[in-house]
Amino acid sequence: MLENEKILENLEKVGFSRKEGEVFLELIKNPGANGSQIAKALSYPRTTVYQNLDILQKKGYINSYLDKEITLYETMDINEIFENYKKEISNATKFLKEELNKVEVSGKQKQFYNLNSVEDIKEKFRAVLKKAEKVVYINTNLDLFEFEKEFKKLKEKGIRVIVFSFNHIEYERLGVETYIRDSFNCSVTDSEKRIMVAADCSAAIIGSNYEGEFCGTYSENKLLANIVTEHIKNDIHLMKLEEKFGKEVNKIISLQF
Structure with missing residues (x-):
């Protein structure tokens, strides 16, 4: 049957x-x-x-x-059988989650994982926000208001979130530090969507629309996480220089190199 x-x-x-x-x-x-x-x-x-x-x-x-x-x-x-089973599984899952995260990974470099859609990237982004402990750097033109609950929890924990964007969006109510370099005033289409995230210099996401498909990479490789972090910091620094010295500052910097 x-x-x-x-x-x-x-x-x-x-x-x-x-x-x-x-x-x-x-x-x-x-x-x-x-x-x-x-x-x-x-x-x-x-x-x-x-x-x-x-x-x-x-x-x-x-x-x-x-x-x-x-x-x-x-x-x-x-x-009684299945209530006991549920408790055992819950306890075992909690134990394994805590202990396996302590296990040292062999080899010097962490793996890179493909993210094959916008939904994959959003799911991994939520996971990164949830695991963050100190600071999160974000450069994106995706709609961050989807993650308002996650940002609220980070604020409650005292975790610093820094968002850089080329698009003038009022992110202040999310409780994040916002830096907007809207001199380009970019309009966002599906083909231009992108995201860069680094949390605690230990995990990173990079994603964008490539050849008509949104795809990306996630890794706990510290080198990649540091590169993403420094990239976003440099964007913020250039934005501040532009505000102080005017938009021509980029041409001056380019000529120096």
């Missing part, structure tokens, strides 16, 4: 083998059955059934008792 198949598929997702799931489901339908009865119902050898009954009992999912020298089996309380 389709319903049974769905149950078995989900039992496998929570750690049951296929045969364990079938034996367990049969016991739910027929509590107090013995091994021979289960084997007959499932068309499995009795040795196979008893092996799986033993595994299920060791896991604490079923119980056995004697009735006239015949061993009968029944499942433990279903709600």
